[in-house]
Amino acid sequence: MTTIRDVAKQAGVSPATVSRVVNGLVGYSDETRKRVEDAVLRLNYEPDSLARTLKTRQTSVIGLLAPMVSDALASQVMRGVEDAAREHGYAVMLGRTGLKSAYIAGYLRTLRTYRAAGVILISAVITHDMRQLLGPAIPIISVAISDKSGSPSVAINDELAAYDATRYLLKLGHRRIGLLAGDPVSIFVARPRRRGYERAMAEAGCSPVIAEGTFFYESGAPGLEELLRQEPELTAVFAMSDEMGAAVVNELQKRGRRVPEDVSVLGFDNTSTSQHVHPPLSTIAQPLEDMGQMAVKKLLRSRDLGPRIMPHRLIERGSTAAPRAGSQRQHQVSPAEQKQSPRSTT
Amino acid sequence: MTTIRDVAKQAGVSPATVSRVVNGLVGYSDETRKRVEDAVLRLNYEPDSLARTLKTRQTSVIGLLAPMVSDALASQVMRGVEDAAREHGYAVMLGRTGLKSAYIAGYLRTLRTYRAAGVILISAVITHDMRQLLGPAIPIISVAISDKSGSPSVAINDELAAYDATRYLLKLGHRRIGLLAGDPVSIFVARPRRRGYERAMAEAGCSPVIAEGTFFYESGAPGLEELLRQEPELTAVFAMSDEMGAAVVNELQKRGRRVPEDVSVLGFDNTSTSQHVHPPLSTIAQPLEDMGQMAVKKLLRSRDLGPRIMPHRLIERGSTAAPRAGSQRQHQVSPAEQKQSPRSTT
C-alpha cells in the first residue's frame, strides 16, 4: 500500500504538500503540482479514507437499513439510494433489520463508529432511542413511511393514496369493495391506508369490508376467502400490496370468477409483481426509486429536515373495470368526485 | 464522542489497560477490570472502528457488488450475505455495478481503502483487473456464476442443472422442447445452461429449438413467439429465468393454450415470481440464500479458495405435465435416464 509519504519522497516534497495538491487546496507552485501529480500516478497512490476520516471527522458512507433486503419495495428504494450515493461519492452500508429493534440498535452503533454521514431507514419509524444511539452528529431519515412525528422522511401520503384508490373504484361504479389490509402495528402504512379507504367508503355511503393479510403473496388467498365470507357479492378488491393483489387475481380465477369482468382487483406499490399476473394489476405507484434518491439528497443537504411527501399515482392496467351492468345498481358520480390525483396508463 | 482516554481517566488507569480490558486480552487484575468496565458503561464508550482498523489493518466490512440491487436473484443472495455477515460481526458495503467495469473498479478502490475483509461479486466473473485493483490482501469471490477459471466462487453447476431440467421434460414424454435462453456474452450462465439443454436433447435424438431473451419478463412473449415460429408443435418450453417462464405461461394462456395440458413450462431460479403465476411454475431452484452465506464463510476462512458447487434441485409445481396422449408418440425411457438429481416438490 502506497502512502502519502511515499509520494512525498518520490516527488521530493513534504507530505503536507502532497496533501494540499491531492485535495486541491492552495499553496504550491505549478511546478510542484506537476511533480506531485506525476508521483501520484506513477505510484498509483490512493488516499486512505480511514485515516482521512479519522482526522477530518467527515465520512463518506451512508447507512441503509431495510427490514428485508429481498423484498421488492425495499429493493427499489435501495436502488435509488445506491445510485444517488454513488453520484455524490458516498458508499452505502447495508443492514437488514427484520424490524427487530435489537438489530437496528446494533447497526446504528456500527454506523456511529464509522462516522456515517447519515442513515436511511426503510419502512420503519424513527424512535427516540434511535436518535439517541446515533448522537446529534448523524442525521437519520425514514423512507416509505408516513411519519406524523415530523422527523425527516420521504413518503407518499398513504391516506390520500388509499382514498384516491377507493374513489377510483367507486367511480367505476363499484359499491361492494373489499379491502385487503395488514396488521397496523407491524406494518405501519396499514393504518393510514385503511383510514383513506374508510373515508372514501363512508363518503359514498358504502359499508367497509375488511380483511387483514401479511402483505405477502401467501396471504392473498385466505384474505380473499375472508372478504367473500363477509360479502359474497363483492365486485372489487383493493389490496394494500401488489403481492396480495396478484394472489387475489389468481385465486379468483381458480374459483371461476373472471378479472375484471366479475371482480376488479387493485394493487399497491407498482412492483414488478403487478405485471406478472394476467391480467396485469392496476395499482397505486409509489416513486420508490425517486424516494431513495431524495432521501440521500435530503440527508446531504445539511439541514433539510421535516417530512417530504412524494406524489403517488394510479396506474390502470387490465385488472379493473366497471362492474357488470345489472350486477348492482350503477353508482351516481357527483361533481366532487372529479378531482383526483394525476393518473397514467402503462 | 467518548474516547479510550476518557474511560482511562474515569477509571484511573492508562489507555493501554482500557484497551486490554475492552479487547479481552490478558494482563490486569479483576479489580481494575471491574473499574474499567464500570467506566465503559457509565460513559457509554464504544471503540472507534476507524481508528482501530487504521492501527490493526483488520477491518470488519465485506463488500457486496451486484449488477442490480433490485432483482430477485441478487436480493436473495444479498439476504444470505447480510445474515452471515452480521452473524460474524461484519458490516456489508453495497455496490450496484450494472456490470459496468468502470463502476466495479470504483467500488473496488473504495473497498480497498476501507480495507475490506473481502469482496463478494454477484453474477459476474472475476477478471484479472479486479484482482489487481484489490491487491493481494483482499480476497474476492463470485456468486451465482459457474466460473471455469478456478477463482473462488459459489455456484451451482449450470450445465448439469439445465441438463437435468431438459431430461425431466424428456422423461415426461416431451420431444419438441423449446429453450428460452439469453445472450451468452452479457449473461454468463446462458452458455453452460444452453450446453446442458443441447446435450440432453442430442442424447435423446431431439433437435434443439432455441430463442434468446433478456431474462426479464418482457422478453418472454416475443421469445415464445420466436420459438413457435421455429416449431409450431412445441409441447414444452424451458425458460432460463422464472420471469421469462412466467411471461410464457401468461402469453400461452392469452393465445388460448392451456398450461400444462397443451404446453408445459419450466422456469429457472425459484424466485418468488415462479409462484405468482397460475399455475405456479415448476422450476430449477438454486439455494441462493445459502450461496450468499457460503460466500462470506469462504471469504472469512482465510484461504478457502477454489470453486464451490452447490446443489440445484427441480421443484415440480403445476406448470409441467406429460404431453397430451396422441399429440406425439411417447418417449421411451432408457435405464440411463433414471439417474437424476434429487428432486423435491413444494
Next chain:
DNA sequence: TTGTAAGCGTTATCAT
C-alpha cells in the same frame, strides 16, 4: 499487573 510511547495515514496549524 500496569504505564509509556510510538505509530497507523491523514490533515491542519504554525512557522519559515
Next chain:
DNA sequence: ATGATAACGCTTACAA
C-alpha cells in the same frame, strides 16, 4: 510556497 509538527483514537512493544 513549503515543511515541521501535532493531533485524530486506537493498539502494541517494551519497560517498569
